[in-house]
Amino acid sequence: MSTPATLPLWSDYTQFVRRHAAVFGVLMLVGVLLGGAWSLRQTAVYSATTSIELAPVPKYITLSTGDLVAPAVTIDTDAQLVLTPRVLGAISDVLGIDPDRVRSHLSVTAAPLSRVLFITIQASSPTLAARAADAAANQLIEVRGRTLGALRQDQLRQLRFLVSSKERDLARQQSMRVVIPESDDIFNEVVEFRAALDELQDALQEPARVLRPAAVPAAADYRNTEVPVVSGLMLGMLAAVLTGAARDRFSLLLDVRALARSLSRRRPDLLSTLSRRATPVATTIREDNHVA
Numbered sequence: 001m002s003t004p005a006t007l008p009l010w011s012d013y014t015q016f017v018r019r020h021a022a023v024f025g026v027l028m029l030v031g032v033l034l035g036g037a038w039s040l041r042q043t044a045v046y047s048a049t050t051s052i053e054l055a056p057v058p059k060y061i062t063l064s065t066g067d068l069v070a071p072a073v074t075i076d077t078d079a080q081l082v083l084t085p086r087v088l089g090a091i092s093d094v095l096g097i098d099p100d101r102v103r104s105h106l107s108v109t110a111a112p113l114s115r116v117l118f119i120t121i122q123a124s125s126p127t128l129a130a131r132a133a134d135a136a137a138n139q140l141i142e143v144r145g146r147t148l149g150a151l152r153q154d155q156l157r158q159l160r161f162l163v164s165s166k167e168r169d170l171a172r173q174q175s176m177r178v179v180i181p182e183s184d185d186i187f188n189e190v191v192e193f194r195a196a197l198d199e200l201q202d203a204l205q206e207p208a209r210v211l212r213p214a215a216v217p218a219a220a221d222y223r224n225t226e227v228p229v230v231s232g233l234m235l236g237m238l239a240a241v242l243t244g245a246a247r248d249r250f251s252l253l254l255d256v257r258a259l260a261r262s263l264s265r266r267r268p269d270l271l272s273t274l275s276r277r278a279t280p281v282a283t284t285i286r287e288d289n290h291v292a
Contacts, residue, residue, distance in 0.1 A: 020244035031236025035228035044220035048129035094132040133214035
């Protein structure tokens, strides 16, 4: 099956490029230069990261060791605490920007299957990036200690009351019979509640700790400088295609006008004949359009 005559051939495209090679070269070069200038105008960005280990904290206190273990506060909750006004304010104070713009400089990630949180700050200065990351980590530790419900004093009092109650039950049982620690339920509950109380007190004193402070980055982040250059190259090529198509149309129009002038000089009677024949046809077409 042959290709329809109305469709352009591959040779038409190559001829188009050869015909306007100078336009393509100039406009694509201009696009590359503009893209390179744009990439050079972009300021260098430095990233600094602080890692924090979060103390496991239960969401509530179970009243019996036989109940289901209370789930710990998820690391997603701790990640949301980074976006609190106190933490954002600490970052904005170091970077010297408005708190509403801090989120564009901040990213929070977590290590899989762990309680480790990474806070990364981007800034135009490596020193400011490291200082802002450390400030965010320190402020997060304070916010976590004040915000999470499991660190409140009333829950500690509740757990201390449970430990005292179980210890009194154990003392009462020991006065009536011999208690074997390995098999006595009350003794095991006292041990477990004491361990939970110690963990909760430790979490209250140190809700999180900085594993590794932010180091001052030695090099700027990769800026993808080739993207503006390639984009400028493609825009220059598109402009060359449009310019070449416009030049071809204008050249065709000039050729038609030149041909019309040549015919008018050589055969003026031919043009008048064509004009007389074209007039009734145009009138008929207008009448048909009017009736329709």
